[in-house]
Every structure is written in structure tokens, then in C-alpha cells.
Amino acid sequence: MYKPLQQFKREMKKNLKKYTTFMKGLPRRKVNGLISKVGRFHKEAYRDIDCGQCANCCKTMTPTYTKADVKRVAEHVGMTEKEYWKKYLVVDENKDIVHQKTPCHFLDKSNRCTIYAIRPADCRLYPHTQRKDFVYQRDIHIQNLEYCPITYHIVERLNEVVMEKKS
Ligand code: SF4
Numbered sequence: 250m251y252k253p254l255q256q257f258k259r260e261m262k263k264n265l266k267k268y269t270t271f272m273k274g275l276p277r278r279k280v281n282g283l284i285s286k287v288g289r290f291h292k293e294a295y296r297d298i299d300c301g302q303c304a305n306c307c308k309t310m311t312p313t314y315t316k317a318d319v320k321r322v323a324e325h326v327g328m329t330e331k332e333y334w335k336k337y338l339v340v341d342e343n344k345d346i347v348h349q350k351t352p353c354h355f356l357d358k359s360n361r362c363t364i365y366a367i368r369p370a371d372c373r374l375y376p377h378t379q380r381k382d383f384v385y386q387r388d389i390h391i392q393n394l395e396y397c398p399i400t401y402h403i404v405e406r407l408n409e410v411v412m413e414k415k416s
Pocket residue numbers: 306307311312353354355356361362363364365368369372
């Protein structure tokens with residue numbers, strides 16, 4: 250079932266520590282069929298959670314741009330790369346190219362991405378829960394637990410089947 254964002258935030262605050270510890274210890278647990286379980290929960294999450302109603306990633310986080318993203322997006326909005334850099338981008342402490350501010354300047358009032366077809370690759374792949382190296386990306390998932398109801402749902406279900414032996 251779709252959970253309104255406020256409900257997600259309440260549950261997340263209550264369980265964040267528990268799920269963070271669970272995710273940190275996941276590699277040691279050697280879970281049988283982990284990737285197929287994650288795939289099932291990923292599908293469940295996309296069935297029940299409407300990104301169009303949420304848009305929390307676009308409101309509270311910044312995508313990481315590749316150089317190709319900068320070129321494509323700047324061209325699309327009719328700016329030079331230099332102009333786009335000056336107005337919107339910065340290099341962060343991890344040397345990633347990110348937005349200067351949140352929410353994203355391409356998010357409209359109806360929670361729609363106004364450059365959807367040409368958005369940065371990181372936006373297309375977010376929240377990265379479809380990756381086969383799910384366990385090795387756990388630091389990303391731990392970070393996203395606080396922001397993304399889809400990530401939260403997958404980790405919550407995984408915790409249920411591994412720790413509580415539910416199906
Ligand atoms: S470019 Fe589009 S998908 Fe990416 S953060 Fe901005 S609004 Fe969201």
C-alpha cells in the first residue's frame with residue numbers, strides 16, 4: 250500500500266537505527282537467493298509507491314552529474330556549459346558534480362521532472378536498488394533509507410524475511 254510521505258518519515262525515524270545495523274551486517278549473513286528476494290521487493294515497492302506523489306529525492310537530494318549529463322542538460326535549456334555550471338552546479342567534497350541547491354530546479358509544482366527524457370543518468374537509476382551488487386552498494390542504500398520510501402520498503406521487507414523469517 251502507498252504510504253503518505255509523513256507516515257514514511259515517522260516509521261523511518263523509529264526504525265532507522267535498526268535497519269542501518271541490519272544493512273551493515275548483511276554481507277555476513279549469507280542470505281540464500283538474496284538478489285531474487287531484492288528483485289521481488291523492488292517490484293513490490295514500485296507497484297505500491299507512486300514516485301509522482303513522493304518526489305522526495307528531487308526535493309531533498311541532488312543527483313550526481315557526469316560530464317555528458319552537463320553537456321546534454323545545458324544544451325537542452327539553451328545555456329553554455331559554463332553558464333549552466335555558474336548558475337546550478339558545484340563540485341562537492343567527494344569531487345562529484347552536484348546541484349548547488351535543493352529542491353531540483355527542474356521539479357515543477359506537480360512533482361514532475363520537466364527534463365524527464367534527458368535527465369541525468371543518476372536520476373534514471375535512482376534509487377539503485379535494481380543493481381545485482383545490492384549488498385556492495387549498501388552504504389548508498391543506508392544513506393537513501395532516510396529519503397526514499399522505495400529503499401525503505403525493500404530494506405524493511407528484507408529485514409522481515411531474514412530476521413523474522415517471514416515470507
Ligand atoms: S532532473 Fe528531474 S529527476 Fe533529476 S532531480 Fe531534477 S527533477 Fe528529479
